Amino acid sequence: MTTTPVRTEHAERTDPYPTRGPREVTTARQDPVVWPASGTPGRSGAPGPVSRADLAGFERDGFLTVDRLIGPDEVALYRAELERLVSDPGVRADERSVIEPTSQDVRSVFEVHRISEIFAGLVRDERVVGRARQILGSDVYVHQSRINVKPGFGASGFYWHSDFETWHAEDGLPNMRTVSVSIALTENYDTNGGLMIMPGSHRSFLGCAGETPRDNYKQSLKMQDAGTPSHEALTRMADEHGIRLFTGRAGSATWFDCNCMHGSGDNITPYPRSNVFIVFNSVENAAVEPFAAPAPRPEFIGARDFTPVR
Amino acid sequence: MTTTPVRTEHAERTDPYPTRGPREVTTARQDPVVWPASGTPGRSGAPGPVSRADLAGFERDGFLTVDRLIGPDEVALYRAELERLVSDPGVRADERSVIEPTSQDVRSVFEVHRISEIFAGLVRDERVVGRARQILGSDVYVHQSRINVKPGFGASGFYWHSDFETWHAEDGLPNMRTVSVSIALTENYDTNGGLMIMPGSHRSFLGCAGETPRDNYKQSLKMQDAGTPSHEALTRMADEHGIRLFTGRAGSATWFDCNCMHGSGDNITPYPRSNVFIVFNSVENAAVEPFAAPAPRPEFIGARDFTPVR
Numbered sequence: 001m002t003t004t005p006v007r008t009e010h011a012e013r014t015d016p017y018p019t020r021g022p023r024e025v026t027t028a029r030q031d032p033v034v035w036p037a038s039g040t041p042g043r044s045g046a047p048g049p050v051s052r053a054d055l056a057g058f059e060r061d062g063f064l065t066v067d068r069l070i071g072p073d074e075v076a077l078y079r080a081e082l083e084r085l086v087s088d089p090g091v092r093a094d095e096r097s098v099i100e101p102t103s104q105d106v107r108s109v110f111e112v113h114r115i116s117e118i119f120a121g122l123v124r125d126e127r128v129v130g131r132a133r134q135i136l137g138s139d140v141y142v143h144q145s146r147i148n149v150k151p152g153f154g155a156s157g158f159y160w161h162s163d164f165e166t167w168h169a170e171d172g173l174p175n176m177r178t179v180s181v182s183i184a185l186t187e188n189y190d191t192n193g194g195l196m197i198m199p200g201s202h203r204s205f206l207g208c209a210g211e212t213p214r215d216n217y218k219q220s221l222k223m224q225d226a227g228t229p230s231h232e233a234l235t236r237m238a239d240e241h242g243i244r245l246f247t248g249r250a251g252s253a254t255w256f257d258c259n260c261m262h263g264s265g266d267n268i269t270p271y272p273r274s275n276v277f278i279v280f281n282s283v284e285n286a287a288v289e290p291f292a293a294p295a296p297r298p299e300f301i302g303a304r305d306f307t308p309v310r
Numbered sequence: 311m312t313t314t315p316v317r318t319e320h321a322e323r324t325d326p327y328p329t330r331g332p333r334e335v336t337t338a339r340q341d342p343v344v345w346p347a348s349g350t351p352g353r354s355g356a357p358g359p360v361s362r363a364d365l366a367g368f369e370r371d372g373f374l375t376v377d378r379l380i381g382p383d384e385v386a387l388y389r390a391e392l393e394r395l396v397s398d399p400g401v402r403a404d405e406r407s408v409i410e411p412t413s414q415d416v417r418s419v420f421e422v423h424r425i426s427e428i429f430a431g432l433v434r435d436e437r438v439v440g441r442a443r444q445i446l447g448s449d450v451y452v453h454q455s456r457i458n459v460k461p462g463f464g465a466s467g468f469y470w471h472s473d474f475e476t477w478h479a480e481d482g483l484p485n486m487r488t489v490s491v492s493i494a495l496t497e498n499y500d501t502n503g504g505l506m507i508m509p510g511s512h513r514s515f516l517g518c519a520g521e522t523p524r525d526n527y528k529q530s531l532k533m534q535d536a537g538t539p540s541h542e543a544l545t546r547m548a549d550e551h552g553i554r555l556f557t558g559r560a561g562s563a564t565w566f567d568c569n570c571m572h573g574s575g576d577n578i579t580p581y582p583r584s585n586v587f588i589v590f591n592s593v594e595n596a597a598v599e600p601f602a603a604p605a606p607r608p609e610f611i612g613a614r615d616f617t618p619v620r
Contacts, residue, residue, distance in 0.1 A: 153541055154469070159578055190500050191553050193575065231463055235580040243501050243579055265503065266576045268469055269553055270545040 017176075019169050019207035020292035024230050027205045031176040033059045033257055035137030038284065048134025049127065058135065062202035062257040065246065069127055069183060069253035079185045079250075081118040082147050082274055085109055096300045105151050111300040112276065113145040123278055128181060129309045131255060132280035135179050139308035143167065143178060143281040144301060147185075150193050150264075150273040157193050157264040160234055162201075163279070164258040165208060165227050169292035170216065171302030176202075177285035178258035185274040188247045193267035195254060198241040201261035206233055212293040217301055229261070237261055283308050327486075329479050329517035330602035334540050337515045341486040343369045343567055345447030348594065358444025359437065368445065372512035372567040375556065379437055379493060379563035389495045389560075391428040392457050392584055395419055406610045415461050421610040422586065423455040433588055438491060439619045441565060442590035445489050449618035453477065453488060453591040454611060457495075460503050460574075460583040467503050467574040470544055472511075473589070474568040475518060475537050479602035480526065481612030486512075487595040488568035495584040498557045503577035505564060508551040511571035516543055522603040527611055539571070547571055593618050 016030045034055050037046035050064065058064040070078075085091050086106040092099075096110040113120045122128060123142060132140045150157075163180065167173040188194040208227045216226050229237075241261075246254050256262065258279075267273055281287075286306040290296050296304070326340045344365050347356035360374065368374040380388075395401050396416040402409075406420040423430045432438060433452060442450045460467075473490065477483040498504040518537045526536050539547075551571075556564050566572065568589075577583055591597075596616040600606050609615070 153544070157576065157578060159464070189553070190555050191506055191575070196501055196579075231580065234463070238580045243499070245500050263578055265501070265578055266467065268467060268573055268575055269506075270541065270548045 015291050017164075017168050017205045017207065017291070019165055020210060020212050020226065021207065022209065024209045024233055025207040026233075027207060029176060029203050029205060029259065033062065033202065034135055035177060035282070038138045046134045046137045048130050050131055050134050055135070058255065058257070061199040062260040063197055063199070064255040065248065066253045066255070068249060068251045070251045072251065075185055075251045077118065078122065078276060079274065081116055082149070082185060082276070085112070085116060085147065086149055091115065095298075100151065100155055102154055102156070103151060106149060107155070108146050108148050110144065110146045112147050113142055113278070119145065119147070119276060122183075122276065124309055128278065129280070132179055132181070135255070136177055136280065136282040138282045138284050140280040141283055141286075141303065141306045141308055142278060143171070143173070143287070143303050144279040145277065147276050148274065150267050152192070152267055152270040152272050155193065155267045157266045160229055160261055160263040161227060162206060162259050162261055165206065167258065167302065169212060169227060170290050170297050172287040172290045172296060173258075173281060173285060174288055175285050176257070176259050177282040178279060179255060180258065180277065180279045181253050181255050182275045182277050183253045184248060184250050185276060186272055187250050188252075188273060189269065189271060190245060190247050192269045192271045192273045193265050194273065195246045196243050196263055196265070197246070197256060198237050198261040199244050200241045201237050202257040202259040205259060206237075206261070214294050216293070217297045234261075280309070325601050327474075327478050327515045327517065327601070329475055330520060330522050330536065331517065332519065334519045334543055335517040336543075337517060339486060339513050339515060339569065343372065343512065344445055345487060345592070348448045356444045356447045358440050360441055360444050365445070368565065368567070371509040372570040373507055373509070374565040375558065376563045376565070378559060378561045380561045382561065385495055385561045387428065388432065388586060389584065391426055392459070392495060392586070395422070395426060395457065396459055401425065405608075410461065410465060412464055412466070413461060416459060417465070418456050418458050420454065420456045422457050423452055423588070429455065429457070429586060432493075432586065434619055438588065439590065442489055442491070445565070446487055446590065446592040448592045448594050450590040451593055451613065451616045451618055452588060453481070453483070453597070453613050454589040455587065457586050458584065460577050462502070462577055462580045462582050465503065465577045465582075467576045470539055470571055470573040471537060472516060472569050472571055475516065477568065477612065479522060479537060480600050480607050482597040482600045482606060483568075483591060483595060484598055485595050486567070486569050487592040488589060489565060490568065490587065490589045491563050491565045492585045492587050493563045494558060494560050495586060496582055497560050498562075498583060499579065499581060500555060500557050502579045502581045502583045503575050504583065505556045506553050506573055506575070507556070507566060508547050508571040509554050510551045511547050512567040512569040515569060516547075516571070524604050526603070527607045544571075590619070
């Protein structure tokens with residue numbers, strides 16, 4: 001295991017996933033992708049709704065799609081709630097909202113499971129949290145939640161990144177025991193800036209070069225900067241893994257491992273791409289001090305309340 | 311037929327395709343899509359390499375794809391020539407080159423069939439010019455040619471537009487008797503910012519609102535501005551026609567009518583999207599005074615030499 005000593009206010013600790021140093025460095029993944037149920041060592045995978053074949057696919061590719069995880073009536077309910085939130089002046093003015101630079105529309109609202117009882121209900125839904133518990137092999141809490149609106153007619157995308165790289169460096173998640181779900185609230189076409197993942201990229205960790213500036217999150221929510229992979233690394237990874245574009249009907253879900261290299265293009269079509277995005281972390285992987293940032297990001301981006309979802 | 315009188319220095323004339331006026335206005339197409347051979351009225355389609363079924367598809371959809379129009383050896387030849395041109399400091403400094411704002415790389419080189427004997431040969435190739443003559447039913451000349459490089463890692467796309475709208479307003483092409491071919495010199499994936507067309511959109515003309523500023527072309531080659539369709543019009547057209555994304559191997563060609571509503575997204579993948587783009591106009595549709603601009607664009611963008619390709 002390659003480890004780098006990290007000096008914090010509290011003690012020296014070793015870092016299995018060094019990043020934001022002088023050079024870009026690749027480290028083999030030290031953690032399972034599908035975790036054995038806590039207290040049952042050796043057993044791969046806790047009980048839950050995901051089939052054995054789908055779990056094996058998730059382990060191999062780093063993602064799992066579920067067609068129509070929620071039905072059309074539920075899509076309508078959540079879309080209406082999304083519309084209500086993004087058009088609420090109080091929500092818009094809230095620091096938890098991110099504004100699209102070109103159109104000045106609301107692009108994302110963070111901590112949406114605390115702002116909205118309707119989205120809180122979705123997080124608790126067994127179809128959602130049950131899969132997270134099964135993949136992570138334990139109780140889980142919400143590290144981050146948000147709704148995203150990628151409006152048509154020119155909304156920009158997100159450049160390539162591994163979420164874990166940021167969550168480890170800036171939020172202090174120690175290990176790769178975190179899974180995200182993106183539930184589509186509009187149809188994802190091949191033309192409106194859908195999620196792209198490099199399948200299998202979750203099996204190695206790309207530590208990025210460059211120190212984290214203070215309050216980096218204010219910039220990086222709009223445009224990735226520190227924690228950005230080099231052209232050389234992205235070319236090597238894309239050549240090795242390929243790039244998969246996700247399309248699908250509203251109500252479909254994509255689960256993906258915290259260390260998948262992913263991104264999305266812009267959206268010039270008239271069709272907005274809206275989704276609700278929930279990040280579940282294992283209660284056994286609760287955030288500690290950031291591994292490569294002066295201070296943790298605000299709690300609405302990276303939770304410090306580790307109460308399990310029930 | 312809806313016509314609008316246009317006052318020029320020479321005489322008053324009627325305009326079958328009004329645009330750049332105070333309001334956006336839709337006009338039914340006044341011209342054939344596949345033209346009868348000149349001198350043989352009533353016969354639809356001149357002789358040539360395109361099959362009757364493919365011609366019917368072109369008439370209906372406004373486009374026609376030809377898998378591997380040129381072979382791998384030819385792709386290698388034209389790619390090498392493209393690389394030579396975009397890395398030549400003399401070409402880079404030429405006014406016919408367009409520089410990508412973010413990366414400062416060469417994005418396009420215009421009039422490439424005059425700059426390069428190799429691309430001049432491609433224009434004269436019967437597989438290329440033969441199809442243009444067949445679709446347009448006459449001899450043809452090159453209204454515009456260019457090579458495009460859409461580099462990876464963030465090259466921006468082109469917003470929605472009809473080429474004919476610009477060529478009519480700013481270059482003075484009187485009628486829709488013009489066809490473009492884009493020959494891919496790299497693979498077009500579903501992820502690297504390929505051409506998107508609204509199939510069938512070529513059957514009506516969207517006249518855009520707003521007056522043309524002087525030297526508009528200097529801005530519009532980088533980012534579309536005057537001549538830009540409204541959100542309402544694009545939504546209506548996309549709902550009616552759908553959006554088709556073109557993918558395919560290097561060497562494949564997409565022929566499309568001058569009035570197709572088309573655009574492309576950005577490209578954050580490591581894979582550049584390069585092509586050679588040739589616009590053939592009928593010698594019977596030679597450019598006149600611009601219909602809605604103070605002066606014609608430079609000849610390297612809109613030719614005033616109507617010598618047929620032989």
